[in-house]
Amino acid sequence: MTHHAGCDKCEELLQGFLDRALSDTEYAEAESHLDGCDYCRRRYRFETSLRMYVKTSAIERMPPGLLEKLGALRSTDASAAGS
Amino acid sequence: MGDEEPEDTGARRVAAEARDRVRFEEEALELADQVYRVARRFVRTREEAEDLVQDTYARAFRSWQSYTPGTNLRAWLLRILTNLNVDRGRRIQRRPDETPLEENDYFLANKVAAADGEDALETDRVVERLSQDSIVNALSSLPHDFRDVVVLVDIGEFSYADAAQITDVPIGTVMSRLHRGRRLLKAKLAEEAMA
Numbered sequence: 001m002t003h004h005a006g007c008d009k010c011e012e013l014l015q016g017f018l019d020r021a022l023s024d025t026e027y028a029e030a031e032s033h034l035d036g037c038d039y040c041r042r043r044y045r046f047e048t049s050l051r052m053y054v055k056t057s058a059i060e061r062m063p064p065g066l067l068e069k070l071g072a073l074r075s076t077d078a079s080a081a082g083s
Numbered sequence: 084m085g086d087e088e089p090e091d092t093g094a095r096r097v098a099a100e101a102r103d104r105v106r107f108e109e110e111a112l113e114l115a116d117q118v119y120r121v122a123r124r125f126v127r128t129r130e131e132a133e134d135l136v137q138d139t140y141a142r143a144f145r146s147w148q149s150y151t152p153g154t155n156l157r158a159w160l161l162r163i164l165t166n167l168n169v170d171r172g173r174r175i176q177r178r179p180d181e182t183p184l185e186e187n188d189y190f191l192a193n194k195v196a197a198a199d200g201e202d203a204l205e206t207d208r209v210v211e212r213l214s215q216d217s218i219v220n221a222l223s224s225l226p227h228d229f230r231d232v233v234v235l236v237d238i239g240e241f242s243y244a245d246a247a248q249i250t251d252v253p254i255g256t257v258m259s260r261l262h263r264g265r266r267l268l269k270a271k272l273a274e275e276a277m278a
Contacts, residue, residue: 014188046192046204057218062119070140074108
């Protein structure tokens with residue numbers, strides 16, 4: 001399981017592949033390489049879990065009380081507008 | 084009030100506008116948690132994030148009429164937030180002499196594999212290596228322009244096009260900042276994980 005010809009190109013296509021932003025040709029190129037390359041396949045999977053982990057780690061819920069403070073900034077009061 | 088039907092279209096328009104405004108405010112408030120999660124990663128502290136979100140909503144409620152109904156309200160709010168954050172003079176904090184090291188996309192994976200073997204690339208092992216704090220620190224260490232785009236796309240789940248609109252740069256610039264920002268993030272994580 002080592003780096004070989006085609007892996008560099010596959011590495012370049014990694015982000016676009018996971019973002020679903022490649023052209024059809026590039027997609028086909030990445031997919032056909034990944035089919036035969038365990039080295040790249042593991043690294044694509046690693047990137048997928050890393051992205052998920054970055055997201056869950058970075059998400060922080062809104063502190064309690066903030067929503068009320070934002071509500072107090074409203075210029076209208078719902079009852080005035082009728083229903 | 085009273086038994087007369089409001090014939091006056093002016094009065095109807097005022098009533099309709101008031102309803103639109105209430106609806107706008109309610110829809111904006113429903114997005115507060117999602118707006119906060121982006122704001123939180125734009126600034127260092129929770130207090131700064133709260134201030135930023137409050138300033139954003141104050142401005143949004145004042146200028147609600149410039150929002151076009153049916154368009155992406157979350158992106159509209161984030162555009163205000165991003166502008167406010169830039170206005171706050173964060174540009175002063177930037178140290179132009181500090182150019183972080185950018186590596187290729189497999190860099191972190193290769194480091195992990197070199198240290199612990201290929202099997203370490205499985206999901207659970209990533210978590211063992213990288214603490215939540217190290218992720219947050221690595222994100223906040225990115226230069227602002229890169230970090231904003233990474234936060235918008237990878238945490239806020241905005242499309243390239245929305246991120247371009249929010250940060251007011253062409254879509255090509257968003258893509259290049261995003262790609263470079265992610266590589267910088269991984270290089271930083273590699274430093275942390277291997278320390």
